[in-house]
Amino acid sequence: MRGKWPTGVGRALPALLAALLAALLTGCRQTSGAAEPGAPPGGTPTRPSGHGAVFLGVGECSSFGTTSFTEVPCTGERAAARVIARHDGGPDDGPLCPPAADFVLHIGAQPAAGGEGVIPRGYACMRNLQPPHPGDPGGGGGPRTVVGDCVHGAGRGAVRETACDGSGKRKPEYQVVRAVRSRAQCPASTALYVRLGGEEPVGCARKL
Template identity: 35%
Template sequence: MVHPGSTPVPSQPRRRGGCLPALVILLVILGLGFGASKFFGSDGKKSSSSSSSSSSSHDKGEWKVGDCGGPDPDDAPNGYKAFDCGASGATFKALDIQAASFMPDSIQCPGGTDLIIQVSISYGSSKSKGGGIPSKTVCGRNLSANHPGDPGAGGGQLVKGDCVTSTAKEVSCASSGSGAYKVLDLTKQTSQCPSGTTEPMRLTMAIGRPYDVICAAKQ
């Protein structure tokens, strides 16, 4: 069927197949796998500065909200693994569990997230350090009293309640002074900003990011 307004493409005569097309397909598949491993790096660390990677899994990757984890001494300095919440090695608790993503900007954790960890699953009898297939994203909150990801604290991902400068740089609301702006919402369009927005900041496009506008107002 040809859809209205489209131009039909004339059919091409079929040619005899050979091993060359199959070889090309195999090379493409191998190339994609190699590219994915290069994207995540040898230790699986994502490009975001607030993110860390986990080279080990919990119950074969089945992390749940409320699970705890901490640094993996066998995969320092960027590795994390699961711990019982009462164990001495536990440093964070999972606030939210999201799917893994090849686009770091598409991961948007809830307010209060202090660190973001990419969980990987390794197959086979031996686990290579930092290797594996990304399976989950853990939005973690520190078990200590240090919470840079709290709204307004100046760290973690940008969320409602944070403060930014006129150049959209996140700062601590308590120490930012009169030149800062309070984030009222994060939207795709300026027209979606809530009432009270006096400084809508349109950001440079980023693939996968769930918002393009910071709806802000003077603090």
């Protein structure tokens, strides 16, 4: 009997091997087609609502915070402000924020979500979802001074914004009434020139 299979096994062996091979192939197909947690079948993982490919991209929202901010869905209860403009680099070297911006978020370089790539250093121009809006004309704040804003002297030829309605810590002393390209274009009643930046960098302010 040496070198021979028991009676009946020799005929059954090819069928057993074929069945085993079919089972292994089926298992491989199921494994390769399985969806990752949070992913639709046959697709890539979905991102939670309010999160995009760019951290705090235009139209996305941030949470409340004093020292740090988190990207959150705009419809969530934690949402505080929306990105209305987003730029790489620093605000001193990049484009100005839109006049409606209430504040600027500085974004340091950091690893992207999932460890794929790096989020470059940049800044996001933010607009509060609810009032107050310090960036509005006369609101007393915002990342830039615009026509309608009020300022007070801060010493050494500098000025700072304050609310035109007097609700700020300092009372308004001047109000910007016009933006022009050069001082020569300001009206004769101008009492103070305020640096605005942009295409019309000179603000003509009258004394209150």
